Amino acid sequence: MSTITNPVSASPTAETTSERTGAQTVWETLVRLGVDVVFGYPGGAIMPTHDAMVQYPVRHIRVRHEQGAAHMADGYARASGKVGVAMATSGPGATNLVTGIANAMLDSIPIVCITGQVASPLVGSDAFQEVDITGVTLPITKHNFLVRRVEDIMPTLCKAFYIAGSGRPGPVVVDITKDAQFAKAPFQWSDSPVKLPGYRPEHRPQSPDFARAVKLIEEAERPIIFCGHGIIRANASRQLSEFVEKTDAPVASTLLGLGGFPASHPRALGMMGMHGESWVNSAIQQADLIVALGMRFDDRVTGNLATYARGAKKIHVELDPAEINKNVKVDLPIIGNVRDILEALTPQLEKRVRKAWNASIDAMRSEASAHDIIQLPDAGKLHPAHVIHDLWQLTKGQALVVSDVGQHQMWEAQYYKHEYPKKLLTSGGLGTMGFGLPAALGAKVACPDDEVWVIVGDGGIQMTQAELQTARQENLKVNVAIINNGFLGMVRQWQEFFFDRRYVATPISSPDYVKIAEAHGLHGQRVTRREEIAPAVARAREAPCTAVIEFCVEGEDSVYPMVPAGANLEEMIRRPPTGGQSQS
Amino acid sequence: METKRRTFVVYVEDRPGVLNRVASLFRRRGYNIISLNVGRTHEVGVSRLTMVVEADDDTARIMEANLYKLVNVLSVEDITGTPAITIDLALIKARVTPQQRADAIDLAERFRARVTDVSAETMMFEITGTQEKIMEFAGELKPYQVVEMVQTGTVSMTRGGEGYASEVARNHKPNATAA
Numbered sequence: 001m002s003t004i005t006n007p008v009s010a011s012p013t014a015e016t017t018s019e020r021t022g023a024q025t026v027w028e029t030l031v032r033l034g035v036d037v038v039f040g041y042p043g044g045a046i047m048p049t050h051d052a053m054v055q056y057p058v059r060h061i062r063v064r065h066e067q068g069a070a071h072m073a074d075g076y077a078r079a080s081g082k083v084g085v086a087m088a089t090s091g092p093g094a095t096n097l098v099t100g101i102a103n104a105m106l107d108s109i110p111i112v113c114i115t116g117q118v119a120s121p122l123v124g125s126d127a128f129q130e131v132d133i134t135g136v137t138l139p140i141t142k143h144n145f146l147v148r149r150v151e152d153i154m155p156t157l158c159k160a161f162y163i164a165g166s167g168r169p170g171p172v173v174v175d176i177t178k179d180a181q182f183a184k185a186p187f188q189w190s191d192s193p194v195k196l197p198g199y200r201p202e203h204r205p206q207s208p209d210f211a212r213a214v215k216l217i218e219e220a221e222r223p224i225i226f227c228g229h230g231i232i233r234a235n236a237s238r239q240l241s242e243f244v245e246k247t248d249a250p251v252a253s254t255l256l257g258l259g260g261f262p263a264s265h266p267r268a269l270g271m272m273g274m275h276g277e278s279w280v281n282s283a284i285q286q287a288d289l290i291v292a293l294g295m296r297f298d299d300r301v302t303g304n305l306a307t308y309a310r311g312a313k314k315i316h317v318e319l320d321p322a323e324i325n326k327n328v329k330v331d332l333p334i335i336g337n338v339r340d341i342l343e344a345l346t347p348q349l350e351k352r353v354r355k356a357w358n359a360s361i362d363a364m365r366s367e368a369s370a371h372d373i374i375q376l377p378d379a380g381k382l383h384p385a386h387v388i389h390d391l392w393q394l395t396k397g398q399a400l401v402v403s404d405v406g407q408h409q410m411w412e413a414q415y416y417k418h419e420y421p422k423k424l425l426t427s428g429g430l431g432t433m434g435f436g437l438p439a440a441l442g443a444k445v446a447c448p449d450d451e452v453w454v455i456v457g458d459g460g461i462q463m464t465q466a467e468l469q470t471a472r473q474e475n476l477k478v479n480v481a482i483i484n485n486g487f488l489g490m491v492r493q494w495q496e497f498f499f500d501r502r503y504v505a506t507p508i509s510s511p512d513y514v515k516i517a518e519a520h521g522l523h524g525q526r527v528t529r530r531e532e533i534a535p536a537v538a539r540a541r542e543a544p545c546t547a548v549i550e551f552c553v554e555g556e557d558s559v560y561p562m563v564p565a566g567a568n569l570e571e572m573i574r575r576p577p578t579g580g581q582s583q584s
Numbered sequence: 585m586e587t588k589r590r591t592f593v594v595y596v597e598d599r600p601g602v603l604n605r606v607a608s609l610f611r612r613r614g615y616n617i618i619s620l621n622v623g624r625t626h627e628v629g630v631s632r633l634t635m636v637v638e639a640d641d642d643t644a645r646i647m648e649a650n651l652y653k654l655v656n657v658l659s660v661e662d663i664t665g666t667p668a669i670t671i672d673l674a675l676i677k678a679r680v681t682p683q684q685r686a687d688a689i690d691l692a693e694r695f696r697a698r699v700t701d702v703s704a705e706t707m708m709f710e711i712t713g714t715q716e717k718i719m720e721f722a723g724e725l726k727p728y729q730v731v732e733m734v735q736t737g738t739v740s741m742t743r744g745g746e747g748y749a750s751e752v753a754r755n756h757k758p759n760a761t762a763a
Binding site for chain 2: 139143321322
């Protein structure tokens with residue numbers, strides 16, 4: 001094996017034109033595309049590629065289930081802004097990726113999933129471990145490819161990375177037959193731009209649009225700005241802050257937009273929508289202008305479309321033309337990169353001060369805050385909202401938090417105040433339980449110096465807890481806060497509100513999480529009272545390995561306020577006056 | 585909002601699976617296809633779709649934007665309302681006895697249909713034209729008992745001007761990406 005060379009140090013001369021197998025070509029290409037970590041799981045049809053990997057400077061994180069690989073690539077991409085890579089074999093390996101691919105699609109996350117496929121003469125014959133994964137993933141990928149020839153591997157991977165990361169990002173699947181991985185061909189790296197005649201990811205906004213936007217903003221008395229995920233993906237936080245300084249308009253965030261605008265800013269309102277605070281949704285309903293930046297008016301944001309923000313003109317700044325007028329009819333769409341658009345728009349605006357409008361929102365806010373559970377004593381009980389609030393204080397709001405899906409996700413969004421972009425990773429569009437732990441491991445790989453916390457329910461952790469052993473084997477230190485209320489809490493809450501408290505299939509038992517952690521060779525603790533939170537968090541942070549804390553919280557706390565699905569935004573279910581617990 | 589019949593002309597890369605992507609998009613988004621016709625063009629590697637759909641204005645714009653998002657779609661043009669030649673082709677086989685042939689041929693001539701096959705018991709007609717004309721002809725053949733009928737789906741081409749395919753093919757050159 002004396003012929004092994006480091007392709008990074010190899011100059012693109014003689015070395016790069018010599019013959020390579022398809023498997024080597026995969027790595028030659030990935031390394032040149034800047035990939036240094038892959039989340040994967042081996043198997044028959046991808047074996048040649050895994051076999052060739054040892055020759056290349058790429059870290060392979062071997063997961064416990066391919067869903068974990070897709071979520072890790074997703075968490076890596078969200079935290080780093082780069083393209084994440086997952087790798088799996090054909091058939092069940094590929095289908096196990098599917099949930100993670102759909103998750104990345106719904107949240108516009110750039111990942112490339114490389115799957116092995118049975119040898120091309122066998123394709124279509126129902127061969128062992130054969131699944132038509134390009135067919136299966138067609139509606140949940142931005143694009144996908146089946147590669148049958150070694151010569152096509154390099155150009156296809158280049159296209160896949162370009163498509164995944166440009167425009168509105170998304171997942172791309174590259175399915176490579178086993179014979180193409182074995183076959184040899186001359187390898188010649190090409191720096192020339194990717195040729196995709198039908199792909200136009202960028203749009204240039206028209207200058208008349210800016211003039212109309214300036215007019216709408218200057219005529220507005222009660223404008224409100226929406227900070228969506230697009231602000232974070234486009235690295236437009238600074239441009240948003242400058243826009244807010246000029247317009248003096250308050251900023252409401254979508255779930256995925258949290259962190260795009262600093263929570264401590266006086267104009268930051270917090271999250272909008274189904275579990276948005278009352279003053280946020282009220283401000284939206286009272287506004288006379290919405291400036292929506294990089295968001296898509298999801299049904300969790302709008303509630304009943306017929307009564308949504310009826311008094312407001314709407315400017316929609318969005319990268320994807322297919323989102324315009326999809327859910328909410330807007331007055332002025334501006335298609336393009338939100339950062340470029342804000343940079344062009346802000347200098348054209350007069351500086352304004354909107355005392356009355358902001359004062360009226362602040363009044364609503366201080367009134368509502370007085371009834372907030374954070375203001376209530378714990379009375380010997382452990383409330384999940386208190387756990388999140390204390391965790392925010394103990395970590396000084398600086399942690400990179402990855403939440404799973406359910407009640408704890410909403411409490412995190414309400415009580416962990418994020419100051420910076422890319423410090424809250426959560427599954428928004430698909431709402432994928434089990435996302436939290438693997439996504440956090442991917443984020444830790446991307447940001448090894450960050451303090452990473454997983455906030456997860458007792459349901460979600462039981463879906464993907466096998467990845468605790470991945471954390472152990474790969475020496476990845478994250479802290480896992482399990483909010484254990486003995487229920488699939490969000491569904492239980494809906495049963496309480498809308499199904500006459502019939503708690504069907506929602507009570508869920510848990511293993512002993514301290515023992516689970518210890519069995520994985522990790523640090524485990526249990527917290528049952530509020531005063532135990534701080535010392536437990538301190539011990540978890542000091543532990544050299546991944547640390548698990550089980551928080552045994554009140555069983556039937558609900559997330560307030562709540563706008564029932566499809567209801568008018570002002571029709572919120574508020575916290576009962578008795579305090580934290582609803583009457584049961 | 586009011587829905588109406590619309591015709592899209594869509595140029596796509598001629599490669600396996602592209603029709604599946606277009607059909608999958610329409611199925612997934614719940615758009616109804618009234619007619620879909622696909623065929624190659626004079627430019628190598630470029631296929632042309634004529635799609636007839638029922639949609640309101642907003643939905644039509646979103647359909648167009650979603651079609652553009654497919655990586656293999658080269659161009660989309662909504663030619664509804666643009667002067668165009670729009671025709672279907674149908675083959676219709678009817679039970680016609682030798683005694684009835686003269687009448688049947690008269691009928692075909694009135695519709696400018698061609699007799700393409702004759703057997704002891706049947707005649708086959710080829711007719712091109714609008715949906716309305718074809719269905720009217722099929723109706724007139726009913727007394728003879730229609731045995732089999734097949735249609736190609738609508739094809740459309742705007743009148744005058746330069747060929748759109750040439751323009752698409754000009755852009756279908758290396759390094760014309762990401763513009």
